[in-house]
Amino acid sequence: MQNGTGSLLIFLILTDLLLLGSSRLRNAIRIGAAQGVALGLLPWLAHGQLTGSALLLGAGSAALKGVVFPALLHRALREIHVRREIEPLIGYIPSLLIGTGVLAAAFAFGARLPLPWESPSPLLVPAGLFTLWTGVFLIMARRKAITQVLGYIVLENGIFALGMVVVEAMPLLVELGVLLDVFVAVFVMGILVFHINREFDHIDSDQLTALKEGAP
Amino acid sequence: MSAASWIHPVLALALAPLLPVLIQRVKALFAGRCGPPWGQGYIDLWKLFRKGGIASRTTTWVFRAGPLVNFACLLAALAVMPLGAVSAPLPFDGDWVLLAYLLGLGRFFTVTAALDTGSSFEGMGASREVQFAVFAEPALLIGLAALARETQSLSLSPIYAGLAAGGELPLRILLGAGFFVLYLAENCRIPVDDPATHLELTMIHEVMVLDHGAVDLGFIQWGSALKLWVLGALWAGLLPLGALPGPLSRLAAGAGAILVLAILTGIVESVTARVRLLRVPQLLVGAGVLCALGLLLTFR
Numbered sequence: 001m002q003n004g005t006g007s008l009l010i011f012l013i014l015t016d017l018l019l020l021g022s023s024r025l026r027n028a029i030r031i032g033a034a035q036g037v038a039l040g041l042l043p044w045l046a047h048g049q050l051t052g053s054a055l056l057l058g059a060g061s062a063a064l065k066g067v068v069f070p071a072l073l074h075r076a077l078r079e080i081h082v083r084r085e086i087e088p089l090i091g092y093i094p095s096l097l098i099g100t101g102v103l104a105a106a107f108a109f110g111a112r113l114p115l116p117w118e119s120p121s122p123l124l125v126p127a128g129l130f131t132l133w134t135g136v137f138l139i140m141a142r143r144k145a146i147t148q149v150l151g152y153i154v155l156e157n158g159i160f161a162l163g164m165v166v167v168e169a170m171p172l173l174v175e176l177g178v179l180l181d182v183f184v185a186v187f188v189m190g191i192l193v194f195h196i197n198r199e200f201d202h203i204d205s206d207q208l209t210a211l212k213e214g215a216p
Numbered sequence: 217m218s219a220a221s222w223i224h225p226v227l228a229l230a231l232a233p234l235l236p237v238l239i240q241r242v243k244a245l246f247a248g249r250c251g252p253p254w255g256q257g258y259i260d261l262w263k264l265f266r267k268g269g270i271a272s273r274t275t276t277w278v279f280r281a282g283p284l285v286n287f288a289c290l291l292a293a294l295a296v297m298p299l300g301a302v303s304a305p306l307p308f309d310g311d312w313v314l315l316a317y318l319l320g321l322g323r324f325f326t327v328t329a330a331l332d333t334g335s336s337f338e339g340m341g342a343s344r345e346v347q348f349a350v351f352a353e354p355a356l357l358i359g360l361a362a363l364a365r366e367t368q369s370l371s372l373s374p375i376y377a378g379l380a381a382g383g384e385l386p387l388r389i390l391l392g393a394g395f396f397v398l399y400l401a402e403n404c405r406i407p408v409d410d411p412a413t414h415l416e417l418t419m420i421h422e423v424m425v426l427d428h429g430a431v432d433l434g435f436i437q438w439g440s441a442l443k444l445w446v447l448g449a450l451w452a453g454l455l456p457l458g459a460l461p462g463p464l465s466r467l468a469a470g471a472g473a474i475l476v477l478a479i480l481t482g483i484v485e486s487v488t489a490r491v492r493l494l495r496v497p498q499l500l501v502g503a504g505v506l507c508a509l510g511l512l513l514t515f516r
Contacts (some may be wrong), residue, residue, distance in 0.1 A: 010386045100508050107512045
């Protein structure tokens with residue numbers, strides 16, 4: 001079981017790195033979906049036994065992140081005719097290099113972080129922190145609103161992975177509530193992206209900062 | 217140290233010309249052709265070594281030295297490169313750094329010989345070769361450092377002996393993927409460079425050796441085959457082949473793994489297209505990141 005958890009967490013880190021380096025939005029959405037499905041297995045693998053709450057949480061999260069979110073994002077993508085991120089604020093090679101640095105920092109920090117409970121795997125905290133950071137980075141460093149929505153989902157994935165440390169202590173309701181929040185947020189953002197695109201013919205969010213009242 | 221460790225360099229020198237032919241035959245199989253005969257590598261070398269050469273008047277001794285130094289560097293690399301659990305002939309602490317620098321020195325002389333001709337095409341190839349080496353060399357060093365930390369030893373032979381006996385599976389997979397990309401890049405294989413291209417503008421390695429002929433070209437071809445072998449041994453050592461009894465069966469398994477890697481290369485060359493030159497650094501940085509992740513995993 002230890003090996004399974006470790007492999008899963010390394011898969012998580014690799015998908016994060018792929019997201020940092022991929023410019024095709026369609027591929028990025030698929031990678032995000034794979035990440036979500038893999039995370040669905042985590043509650044089960046990390047605790048060795050298949051409890052009811054672990055099953056519910058895993059299945060719910062896998063269904064939401066592996067099927068519903070990708071479907072929503074693909075639909076938005078189809079309607080707005082955007083295929084790839086052309087000019088990100090931070091390029092792909094710098095993103096990968098910064099990512100490697102942050103990964104090293106996450107490992108260093110994860111080794112020192114005092115935890116109230118025994119972590120199921122020494123990789124769990126670094127992988128969770130790195131996924132969290134990848135989400136924030138995608139929101140900050142990419143222009144297209146779709147990638148930013150994806151970054152938000154990845155951010156939630158990181159929180160989910162970190163939550164595995166305390167899965168026995170945290171009530172199921174809290175986790176399910178977080179999932180519901182994310183679902184509503186992505187749903188709203190999917191519609192919003194469509195409307196932004198219809199109004200302005202693009203979804204470059206950094207151009208929206210120039211909007212102000214009374215501008216010509 | 218056993219007699220088997222001296223067999224490996226001899227085996228490498230003898231079998232290396234087979235590797236490019238093997239790759240070509242796999243590609244031919246995919247394309248529905250029959251490919252070159254198995255002995256083509258040896259026939260070419262025999263032909264080239266009997267020829268008298270001619271060099272341009274603008275060139276100096278650097279031009280003649282390039283292929284020879286490159287070949288000598290690879291021979292020296294064979295002296296420290298183990299094949300799986302079979303120890304190298306001359307292992308010492310820190311020889312993995314020497315291995316990286318030997319590859320670098322060989323590249324430096326190839327590049328200098330290309331620049332020495334004064335041809336603009338060769339200069340372009342030399343520039344590209346060095347540009348990609350900037351990304352490939354850190355990846356190689358980081359990967360080797362990960363192996364050194366995992367096995368707690370500073371010499372390639374104990375590193376690979378320890379790795380053959382046991383090691384983390386994720387580390388093997390990460391470094392295996394990273395080293396495979398490096399193997400393709402260093403040997404000028406398809407996602408990075410096309411060894412069969414006929415257009416100087418798109419060549420990288422081939423354009424640097426356009427002016428060489430006869431014995432020099434023979435050393436270049438043998439040298440590139442040896443490079444396939446040395447980097448192949450780097451990859452083959454990651455496989456868990458340590459359980460085999462006796463040095464001879466280990467040698468055979470290692471050589472078999474190198475041949476399998478050549479077949480894999482042929483398949484990759486057949487089914488993928490070359491990436492754009494601008495994207496090559498991204499590929500190599502990806503390999504470097506895989507190696508770096510491998511290194512981070514050893515810090516647990």
